[in-house]
Amino acid sequence: MSHTLGVRQAQKQKTRQAFLDAALALLEEQSLSSLGLREVTRAVGVAPTAFYRHFPSTADLGVALVEEALGSLHTVIAGTVSAAGDGDERIERTVELIARHVREYPAHIRFIARERNGGVQKVRAAIAEQLARFTAEVKTALAQHPESAGWNDDDLLMLAGLYVDQMLMTASNLLDASPEEQDQVIRAATRRMRLISIGRRHWLR
Amino acid sequence: MSHTLGVRQAQKQKTRQAFLDAALALLEEQSLSSLGLREVTRAVGVAPTAFYRHFPSTADLGVALVEEALGSLHTVIAGTVSAAGDGDERIERTVELIARHVREYPAHIRFIARERNGGVQKVRAAIAEQLARFTAEVKTALAQHPESAGWNDDDLLMLAGLYVDQMLMTASNLLDASPEEQDQVIRAATRRMRLISIGRRHWLR
DNA sequence: AATCCCGGAGAACAGTTGTTAACTGCATGG
DNA sequence: CCATGCAGTTAACAACTGTTCTCCGGGATT
Known part of the structure; x- marks a missing residue:
């Protein structure tokens, strides 16, 4: 039932999790509405455009964090x-x-x-x-x-x-x-x- | 007891109140931490630098709003x-x-x-x-x-x-x-x- | 082995931000 | 009536923002 998902998807989920973690850390001292896309990518250590591969906007990042x-x-x-x-x-x-x-x-x-x-x-x-x-x-x-x-x-x-x-x-x-x-x-x-x-x-x- | 305060101070309090009102309106759909100084002054119809005559920062504006x-x-x-x-x-x-x-x-x-x-x-x-x-x-x-x-x-x-x-x-x-x-x-x-x-x-x- | 797919990089864009300095006009107090 | 104080203006600054387009490299598919 649980496929051992390929190197590709595994890496993707890993960076996605990195986004979530970094955002959560940044949100300790500010609110989501002021969280910048570049701010998050900088914290993850990745190009700003990479963000869009995972979330359409920071609001959707927030929804993922709720989950x-x-x-x-x-x-x-x-x-x-x-x-x-x-x-x-x-x-x-x-x-x-x-x-x-x-x-x-x-x-x-x-x-x-x-x-x-x-x-x-x-x-x-x-x-x-x-x-x-x-x-x-x-x-x-x-x-x-x-x-x-x-x-x-x-x-x-x-x-x-x-x-x-x-x-x-x-x-x-x-x-x-x-x-x-x-x-x-x-x-x-x-x-x-x-x-x-x-x-x-x-x-x- | 209550001095009729001069034209000068009256005008100042008036614009100060305008800042509070404009900020409150803007804050209906965002949080204070994302509220920009220029955003508020634009809403009031006043130069950005005028803000400093009333509040050191948007955080202090927030404190005034709490009062x-x-x-x-x-x-x-x-x-x-x-x-x-x-x-x-x-x-x-x-x-x-x-x-x-x-x-x-x-x-x-x-x-x-x-x-x-x-x-x-x-x-x-x-x-x-x-x-x-x-x-x-x-x-x-x-x-x-x-x-x-x-x-x-x-x-x-x-x-x-x-x-x-x-x-x-x-x-x-x-x-x-x-x-x-x-x-x-x-x-x-x-x-x-x-x-x-x-x-x-x-x-x- | 050749092809496609796709996560990520890079560069550039037009706007925006907070903060500074030096100014102007006018109500105010002597 | 004149000099001072001060709310508000203008201009400029470097830094930052979200978003688009183009490209690259390597895992995945056949």
């Missing part, structure tokens, strides 16, 4: 949310998972948080779509919990969205926090989710 | 949160206030949401500071409520932050929503805040 940053994450979080354990345990595990992910891929998080409301429409749309899929998956995971008995679809979706937004904000806050502040951020995020979880238990009248 | 967008808002929301009425009523009034503000100053909201995680450090810091002050004010307003009896400061601050973030996200969602989607956004936001409010009531063990 890279969020595409692989789906199963991970959904799995955590649906894992066994009581509420508090699940919350702590989720927050810890977020913290680890931030430590491992800080540039990805920064990029998503920044461009979610950024100036490039195409990228905003791509992020919104991924987060919507994300929310839907969290919703079906939440639906498995016994606490969700009697909940209608709309309310479940609302809760899932609340959780997803909370996760993203926590991740973003961790990025901006100094090492000694991080514990405080984690504790605050945990308390937030705990409060939401309490609200969830008493939602049905 | 304009968030500076006046303090008393408004705090007043709403501390207003009388039961929980649900207060929530609906708050959401409605947000919706009206978005309708009235959409560009301001867009700017804040975009640059909160944007690529310009100075502006991010300015927004963070304003939102922190904001959160503190909401906290003292929440402290007045009878439901807050027995709450410690940390938890109150946590709740206030949750509310503030929720308000900003709601405002941002309203911006991206088409006219016919807006009611749905408002209802979803209301349910979110209701759930948080329920969690609040059952927070103390």
Whole structure:
């Protein structure tokens, strides 16, 4: 099934990845709408025109980055949310998972948080779509919990969205926090989710 | 107390305001980090060098925009949160206030949401500071409520932050929503805040 | 072995950018 | 009423931008 793709295509994918990496690094201190094509090619060490062999524009580079940053994450979080354990345990595990992910891929998080409301429409749309899929998956995971008995679809979706937004904000806050502040951020995020979880238990009248 | 300031300074403030307005308009479809000095002066209809008479750089223009967008808002929301009425009523009034503000100053909201995680450090810091002050004010307003009896400061601050973030996200969602989607956004936001409010009531063990 | 395909290089294009210096006109304060 | 201060102008600078066209070399295909 998986062809060992030729030297040619392998090299192409390699430089393509180099573009993605270089762009991600440059985007740590600026937004996508100010990222120049030449700037990226310079960082990769390649001629400006080579860029067009891979992306029509920097906006499409951005869309590719969205895939890279969020595409692989789906199963991970959904799995955590649906894992066994009581509420508090699940919350702590989720927050810890977020913290680890931030430590491992800080540039990805920064990029998503920044461009979610950024100036490039195409990228905003791509992020919104991924987060919507994300929310839907969290919703079906939440639906498995016994606490969700009697909940209608709309309310479940609302809760899932609340959780997803909370996760993203926590991740973003961790990025901006100094090492000694991080514990405080984690504790605050945990308390937030705990409060939401309490609200969830008493939602049905 | 209020001097009728001379023709000179009046004209200066007038063009300064023109800079702010033009920049805000341009920032609807791009981020501050890509906003050019010449771009702004062109929009105002003034020579590029005139810019320096008012701001050292576009980043400082951004900081001034933060003041304009968030500076006046303090008393408004705090007043709403501390207003009388039961929980649900207060929530609906708050959401409605947000919706009206978005309708009235959409560009301001867009700017804040975009640059909160944007690529310009100075502006991010300015927004963070304003939102922190904001959160503190909401906290003292929440402290007045009878439901807050027995709450410690940390938890109150946590709740206030949750509310503030929720308000900003709601405002941002309203911006991206088409006219016919807006009611749905408002209802979803209301349910979110209701759930948080329920969690609040059952927070103390 | 001869051919095609295609990722990348090179050069050139018209515009744009931020910043400098030296100027002009006019409201202002003595 | 005159001298000063200062918002805004003009001109010029080197550096940078995205995009086009032409070319090259070597893996892929037959």
